[in-house]
Amino acid sequence: MVSLYMRQVSQQLRKNATKEENYLWYEFLRTYPVQFRRQVPFGHFVVDFYCASANLVLELDGSQHFEGNGPEYDAERSVYLTQGFGLHILRFTNREINFEFAGVCTAIDAAVRQYTGVPSSAPCGGTFPPVGGRLGGTPERNSAMKTVTLYTDGACSGNPGPGGWGAILMLGEYKKELSGGEPATTNNRMELTAVIRGLEALNQPCVVELYSDSKYVIDALEKGWAKGWQARGWIKSDKKPALNSDLWERLLELCRIHTVNLHWVKGHADNPFNNRCDELAVSEWQKLKG
Secondary structure (H helix, E strand, O other): OOOHHHHHHHHHHHHOOOHHHHHHHHHOHHHOOOOOEEEEEEOOEEEEEEEOOOOEEEEEEOHHHHOOOHHHHHHHHHHHHHHHHOOEEEEEEHHHHHHOHHHHHHHHHHHHHHHHOOOOOOOOHHHOOOOOOOOOOOHHHHOOOOEEEEEEEEEEOOOOEEEEEEEEEEEOOEEEEEEEEEEEEOHHHHHHHHHHHHHHOOOOOOEEEEEEOOHHHHHHHHOOHHHHHHHOOOEOOOOOEOOOHHHHHHHHHHHHHOEEEEEEOOOOOOOHHHHHHHHHHHHHHHHHHO
């Protein structure tokens, strides 16, 4: 029986998956015809991916696995899993995920077929790798991804006060407008919410060209401030609490799924999409102000 503690550990690992783990999951394993699960506990270890049908474990190794006592720890772990649970283990480095993804998928498919004894219906040949990508994706990855343009804006009547946000998603000839509001909020929270809602509307990892007139949003992402706040427990470098940590937490999570390219645009100028987002945001707070 798996302890409550190990269940909590596995849940936390799923929540904070690495870029490479997310990429393998979203681009291959999630839709693979033989079911895999993420971050599964076995005794006092948690494996990255587990396929019960093939009794197969997939492990992704970052640089820490090759430094210090990393190799010895992995050897102990492998003995525990193979002898204690009869698992087959297939290891890949992060570099292989980043630069040899098609080969990784082929190797996984071959292992599943070997250990189940049944030919799989997994895609093969020219269909590897599946389309998709995420934040930090290499050029090799990004060339296969859908590129979505996202414009966002937030507005507030008073600060705080009733607020609204607007977002426009565009992919080729397709365009989708989103908007919403809150009765008591701030301008910065609406700017963040607009970006979050736009990214949440995507049903798969994409390259996102994000356009915003908010220096607060663009600078905090582009200059790494938000990641720094998060690493310090949402404390800024001046020792003061970082505001809107709940929204920043969610936005950084979404930025680990998508490859987000940042563009600042001047507000209330001649950009029609930025102006339209402003109209959507203002109309939302006007509804609330009544």
